[in-house]
Amino acid sequence: MALSLCLLAVLRGLVLKLLLFRIAVFTTCVASHAHDVQPFFHDDESSELLQFKESFVIAHTASRYEAAYPKVLQWNSETRNCCSWDGVECDEHTGNVIGLDLSSSCLFGSINSNSTLFNLRHIRMLSLADNNFNHSQIPAAITQLSGLTYLNLSGSYFCGQVPFEISNLHMLTYLDLSHNYDPDTSEKFLQLKNPSLKTLVLNLTRLEVLYFSYINISSEVPHSFSNFTSLRWLLLEDCELRGAFPTKIFHLPNLQVLVVKHNENLSGHFPEFHERSTLLELGLGHTGFSGRLPSSIDKLDSLKILGITGCNFSGAIPHSLGKLAKITELRLGKNNFIDPIPSSFQNLTQLTFLNLYFNKITGSIPPWLGNLTKIEVLLLSENKLEGPIPQSVSKLMNLDELNLCLNNLSGFLEFDMFLNMKSLTSLQLGYNNLSLVFRKTNTNATMSKFNRLGLDFCNLTEFPNFLGYQNKLEWLDLAGNKIYGQIPKWVLNTSVDTLMGLNISSNFLTGFNQKSIVLPWVNLRLFDVSYNMLQGPLPIPPLSIQEFDVSNNKLNGEVSHLFCNMSSLYEFNLSKNNLSGMVPHCLGNSSTSLSVLSLENNSFHGVIPQICSNSGSASSLRLIDLSHNKFQGQLPRSWSYCMMLEGIVVSNNQLVDTFPSWLGSLPELKLLVLHHNGFYGVIEKPKMDVDQFAKLHVIDLSSNNFTGVFPSHYISSWNAMKSVESNGWEYMSAKWNDSWSNNSRLSNTDSYYKMTITSKGVDTIYQVILDVFAFVDLSNNKFEGEISDLFGKLKALRSLNLSNNMLTGCIPLSLGNLTYLESLDLSRNKLSGQIPQQLTQLGFVETFNVSHNNLVGLIPQGNQFNTFDASSFEGNRGLCGDQLFKKCATSSSSPSPFPTAEKDDGDSECLVKLVWGFVLAGYISGIVVGVALADIMINRRALSGWLRSYLTKMGKRN
Template sequence: MGLSLCLVAVLRGLVLKLLLFKIVVFTSCFASHANAVQPFCHDDESSALLRFKESFVIAQTASRYEGAYPKVLQWSSETRNCCSWDGVECDEQTGNVIGLDLTSSCLFGSISSNSTLFSLLHIRKLSLADNNFNYSQIPAAITQLSGLTYLNLSYSNFYGQVPFEISNLHMLSYLDLSYNYDPDSEEKFLQLKNPSFKTLVSNLTRLEVLDFSSINISSEVPGLLSNFTSLRWLLLEDCELHGAFPTKIFHLPNLQVLIVKFNENLSGHFPEFHERNTLLHLGLRQTGFSGRLPSSIDKLDSLKILGITGCNFSGAIPHSLGKLAKITELLLGKNNFIGPIPSSFQNLTQLTFLNLMQNKITGSIPPWLGNLTKIEYLDLSENKLEGPIPQSVSKLKNLDSLNLRFNNLSGFLEFDMFLNMKSLTHLYLSGNNLSLVFEKTNTNTTSSKFQLLGLASCNLIEFPNFLGYQNELEWLVLAGNKIYGQIPKWMLNTSVDTLMALNIGSNFLTGFNQQSTVLPWVNLLIFNASHNMLQGPLPIPPPSILLFDVSNNKLNGEVSHLFCNMSSLYHFRLSNNNLSGMVPHCLGNSSTSLSVLSLGNNSFHGVIPQICSNNSRSASSLRLIDLSHNKFQGQLPRSWSNCMVLEGIVVSNNQLVDTFPSWLGSLPELRLLVLHYNGFYGVIEKPKMDVDLFSKLHVIDLSSNNFTGVFPSHYIASWNAMKSNESNGLKYMGAEWNFSLSKDYQISGSDVYEMTVTSKGVDTYYQVIQDIFAFVDLSDNKFEGEISDLFGKLKALRSLNLSNNMLTGGIPSSLGNLTNLESLDLSRNKLSGQIPQQLTQLGFVGTFNVSHNNLVGLIPQGNQFNSFDASSFEGNPGLCGDQLLKKCATSSSSRAPFPTAEEDDGDSESLLKLVWGFVLAGYISGLVVGVALADIMINRRALSGWLRSHLTQG
């Protein structure tokens, strides 16, 4: 399922808090001199500072910290004493400038080695953090400031290689080059490769604080850091680190903060702790650390934050962890911990954050959790917890977020216990076996003001009345319940100004209790009402909408031109309704944002809108197009060749008339092409240029069209993705996607393909398709010539269907190399010769059909062939063998037996046309979602029809 929770808002808040803390630390260095007699600075240093000021533009946007202000504006030649200037510190005796704090000073511009800054040779402390130095390099002239003990260049848009000259600053105790990166794209601006990490720090043995977070280091953590006995802070977040982390670093005598999170290729384990440890904050999130937590972890008795979410730790959570009485944040989610929640956790009375999500925790929720009254965030989701939710949870008066979704919790739950928790804003109960009970008499004095509320699959039969008194909801999930009838009018007045996401999918809703079809929520970003019984016209969302899913209903009428105003539309799913008319061509204007367009199984007609036509080739984000089972006419839009991230095209069962779209072959990400049952026609020409086309294709279905001639072997040779059984990193075939709802919420996931392959009347259903599978269907056309030997190189093939064509020659023995093949259909052609003995190597073939050809000789015996019945071989008068109950004549000449007159007559009747094809029963089958502080899970269900997409947020 790949569910991930992206706590974007929390992370950004922590980053700013960390920056603020650094500012406070540095500012305190100056504060100690505030009451001293102010010295008089030197004229040359005053002049140097003024020239340094003049080299920049003051721009408020150059700093991110909300408390930023331009300190240098106060600097003036009229104020002769620079020691009185904001951000400047002077030596009390000599008057030399020894400190410069321009943190968050709104400076924009570049710094070169000629800057007058580097003439301040007495400077000891320098902070230029949180400015914008316009992608300039850190000047090598920094080495001239040889007395520096404090250097902070974080958050300042420096770019390129970190200069070797920093390694000459032997007096440094504080070095921070972190977060010189783009926070939106997460591109790292600084790199540390030459010199390497090890080379740069080897001489900086006095370091107490080292922060290289978000620098592209791409190396191992040097073991020599374990000799830096003065080190207090080591922050190496998201640095592309790899290899094994030196365990001796854990034992540094003064270490207080160790953060190496978001280095997925960094492995390591916890050592045994034999002495009390000074660690306050340990952050290993999303690394390759593994093993068990040692029982000696109680020696970290100063620890306040332990963050190991998203690692590979396993085993039981040690009881000794409950002895860390000072801990405030315990983040153990997304590991492989087993067993119950240790009872010793009831001693952790200072806890504010407890995260155990996505483990294998068992037992019941312990009642003593209600005694941890300082908890603000509690996440026990996606475990194996059973039994009821204890009433004691209502005692957590400071609780802001409670996540219990996707466990095995059961029983009747009185929901009013949550309504009296005044701090509770985020509540997730989805995906359990709970039955919610509400008081029959509702009041408008509800204490709780929910922002995110997940009540999916909670056995609701109606909309809870308390929702009518909620006016701050941002995210509401009621999917997968038993709510029937119309959506009540009062519900349409709930949180009209704040609601961003509403999921009411998979219920029994029939419509809206109002005349207008315009949805009332003015800031709505996600609307999912799929898998209901909605009737009437298509509801109209506000222009802000990003994801709109009303698939699998009974909606009718046309698509309103009001959808032309929705320029941010990302997912648009109308499949499996009774909609008709022409699709507004204005939808092509949304192609820069549109990722999924699913209109299958309706009655749309006319030409297909031009998509990607007005945008650059790289601008479009369109990944999946499903227009199947409609009445579209004309040609495929040639503009689709501009959709450079397009992964899937399904236009089956329409009235399209066109030649083979070879021009789609240049799309670098195309993995699925389904043209089944249309009027595509003509000879598929050999590509004019000798280049690989459709190189990433996994599924191609050209069946039931009017193609003629020889299928070019060049295409088969270029299907590189079908040649390997090695996974490319994706568990299932699907289109990855992500988008931001706001600065606080981000969603990511994938649309996973599902399909049904039909052969000899037998359906083989694939709910998901592993990324190493491949399918080829060229059946029911008029292809001629011989079957290419190159098919034998497509080792990822699970199904090959060439039936009902005009193919001649023999069956290539190379098909015996397709050892993973599950279905092979060569029936109703003009194939001759014998069935190759090599085909007995196909150990996984469940369906096999070579009927109605001109094959002769003995049917091979052994392996799967012994399980095939006569229908697999009938209509070949020259074949003989046990399957046909026809013995082969013995002859020294080894000639194939000739048919009798009766057999010849029996095969003389005209061949009935057999339509066989891939049937894509539900193309976007699973939508896997990661949400920041939100309750969303996407699920796809395969129902009758084509391209079923269903969003069930839990």
């Protein structure tokens, strides 16, 4: 529906522009046509036009407008009178060509300043819109057409910098360079930087229409526009505008259309309106405009379209808005409006489109809705509306789309009221507290024909019978209900030719009414039956399938080789079933489209299939989750070609391999979980000096057989863990960008990454991971050596688990820098020395464990440390403090920098490191004390006692 509306708007704009051209041309030539006199012509101009024609080829794909046709085919040398040619207009007195309308003429080819077009010096009106000039630059020779008053080069694949020469066309009243962009990728071909927008329009003070949408302008809106008193249309949609929008532009005396939507960095606010305005359309949607709507907005009494969706407006919707009696489209969605819908809206009887979704609007749905008899689209979803749906809705016989989902609406609802609304094709009622009631009598074929139907979370206990009469459904959502038992056969016969999306997840369905099932919907793209109790083999979808989610069921058997032929498959989620056998190796054939592969919690065995190839740049794979299966062998080396891969989870399998350092070059990898396998050996230092795993947020190597020292080079290259800056507090996920999914509530648009964090033997499942979170788990291996100080630079760490290894040395003081840390587990190692007082700075730590080491001294006091019990510190004979109910030998209330318990070699080693710091400082600065301290190091035990005594004396002096 949204796509159709967008296409309709584009076509409407194009038709309007062509109409304006013809009005301008016909006004100039009205006398000629009134007297039906054929004006004489200039033979040289006919020649110029014929040469211009010959420089192009006719290609029907060069124009996008449905009514396009090649006007120049009628031009020929036999009919030399160019004034009679299609698209050509001549002055009746001079015979000169003054107008050339070649819009939508299927022209394909390049154009430059040598074109004979620019020899037609008398032209006043020129339109080359909706052709394909093959990424040519707008020729600078355009300046030769100095008499131009109308210039339209829109939608014709012009490229590069807009030439400064256009600013010399002082007579221009209409200038349109819009829509020179790729409609599939939204890449803009034209840019306006040198000259800038401000410079280009400086001398174009006669402008009435300026249409620059979809040009890369990247600047502020010039304040000089406030002086363009003739300006009627100003359209700057999606131009990467920034800065504050000049409010004086709102007050231009002749302004009718102002559109600056889809410029996210453009800020502004509504002014107060003291006089009546000529504005007909106002489009500010998806910008940074904010503030309140002024009560004086009723002065815009000519307004027909108001679009401010996706801004930051707040407060109550003013009652005065209901005085805009001519308004047909009112788009206020995705703001922060509060309070009930104003009762004055009942006066907006011309409304065809009302969008209030995603606000904080309260109260009930007003029963005067029946007055809006012309309304076609009504979107009230994602608010705080409550109470019943009024019966007056059934009076809206022109209503095509109704969306009330995600509110607090309640009560029993007679669904038959919607079946009698013959125009209604899209109905969304999900995520409320409604209970739907259906008539008991049979329903016939004269009812409404839906193409989109959302009845999710509507307390249904069975499939509604009226669905059997629906043959045009494209989307059907019955998720989150209480539908029990088997899926009836008649459901499989519903809308066989049209259905694209089916979501019946989160019910109590047990299976299909037959042993093996091939899904009958020939155009099905989404199939979601997750979180049911389905038994039996995997259903087989059609080749068109894109999202296939049967997770959290009781399906059994093997994966059919037929899935290998599904080349459009985007998400393949079989997790948490009873599936077994080997995964077909041909599944890798779908890797160019496959983005999410989730097979976790089944009984798959054998070697993991090779996915991606050495042409991996074409691969879309973002997430691989094979955890909790019985996979054997090694990780496929072909994964190194999956250049978009963000998450790898292969935990709890039977893999035997070395550390996959070859994955370090993947530019997007954020999640690497190898937990509980047979990975083994020393992790070698990377062969290349470049950063490895630079975007990694989560690494879990726990419960394997890794040995040796963990290379510090890897820690220093984990750049993503060093920053706590957020991308708007997003969750890590595989993004789904296709437009049909974004406009649908049939599925989540993202596949969120999840993981399990283990601390003190307790597993914590994170269903989502914020983009600023970082987790490191190297526990249950045989890592040796000391804990690297570099861990202290990973400021985004939420959890650090190094437990159950063979680590020695001190706890680094730098860990005190990890101020966002929530869990720290260093237990069951061979750590020595004291617990650093700096760790008391960890204000968010809930889980702390240093048990079963060789730590000594007083346990730090204060902040979170006062909440930890004895289990966090047990197994350290040299520790003392309140948590262990063991007093330290010192009477000082403050922690001693050195333990008074029995001397320990490990503790002395920590002290030696501290002294070496003094020695180095002394060496560098030339101070004799540094050298003296170096001599004392000969005897460690003597050094320990001497240094403790020395520092104690210094403390007394101070």
